[in-house]
Amino acid sequence: MEGNLLIIEDDPEISEMIANYLEKEGYQSTVVHDGEEALRQFESKRFDLVLLDLMLPKLNGLEVLRRIRAQSQVPILILSAKDGEADKALGLRIGADDYIAKPFSPIELAARVEASIRRATQYSNTDHENEPESQVLSVGELIIDPDNFKVLKRNKEIKLTAKEFQILKLFVQHPTRVYTKAMLYRLVWNEEYYHDDNVINVHMRRLREKIEDDPSNPRYICTLWGIGYRLGEQ
Structure with a gap:
């Protein structure tokens, strides 16, 4: 390479x-x-x-x-x-x-x-579950543009890293699905999960700090204790 x-x-x-x-x-x-x-x-x-x-x-x-x-x-x-x-x-x-x-x-x-x-x-072609990339997605006050890798909140752009964007897009594309940490690691990092909670926890915390009004009481990505995460806004 x-x-x-x-x-x-x-x-x-x-x-x-x-x-x-x-x-x-x-x-x-x-x-x-x-x-x-x-x-x-x-x-x-x-x-x-x-x-x-x-x-x-x-x-x-x-x-x-x-x-x-x-x-x-x-x-x-x-x-x-x-x-x-x-x-x-x-x-x-x-x-x-x-x-x-x-x-x-x-x-x-x-x-x-x-x-x-x-x-x-390959970020622009990343689609682990064969969903179309061209559709602009929205949830609550967030607008996600997969083609241009942009996220807007109240018409103001939020700067996300590649992994933060992938995590958010995954949840918004599949709003009823619950993701375990192992599933997120395989889908976003393309690697097997070896119970390294720190990587997932830090990325999730950082993403919430950027998209949530109150990260301690998340509206968009909610934690199901002992299970994983799911989209909060439906």
């Missing part, structure tokens, strides 16, 4: 290992070692995916993530130490698509990179 990657990692040995392995897999890589240079490179070139370490000099990884996400929906994969659970959760809330814990297997990293780019590049 081809793609242009931005690798943001302050450890030269790790960044060189990542770049060399992924280049053998067909990717082109730009490697930077601090947050300020990362933003300069991102603003000067087009990238298909960002690999982001959180512990960076000059500008920390979470701030880099926040600034990139403010201007782009490019897939972002966090590289995180195993003891950085709080930072990983915060990164997902800010807008990261996935994370991989250090130390990691290059084979696993390449697989995650490929999956993330594939989901992004």
Whole structure:
């Protein structure tokens, strides 16, 4: 698979290992070692995916993530130490698509990179249950435009990440269906669910914060405790 990657990692040995392995897999890589240079490179070139370490000099990884996400929906994969659970959760809330814990297997990293780019590049054709993409959908005060990947609430656009959009579209397309976390993981992440509740919980919380007037009392996506989620507005 081809793609242009931005690798943001302050450890030269790790960044060189990542770049060399992924280049053998067909990717082109730009490697930077601090947050300020990362933003300069991102603003000067087009990238298909960002690999982001959180512990960076000059500008920390979470701030880099926040600034990139403010201007782009490019897939972002966090590289995180195993003891950085709080930072990983915060990164997902800010807008990261996935994370991989250090130390990691290059084979696993390449697989995650490929999956993330594939989901992004095929996003306009993503339809897991063969529903037409061209129909504009609406629920309550939300209008969902699948062709243009836009969500409006009271005629004001809401910026969603690719996964947030897929989750919302899935519920609105199938308003009577209940989705377990395992079902959501298979349909949105295209991977088997290994009881990693953190990824689902963070994406669901972030989506609710964007579309709900009161995220603690959701109107659009409701929780069925012990079962899963369903569309609240019918």
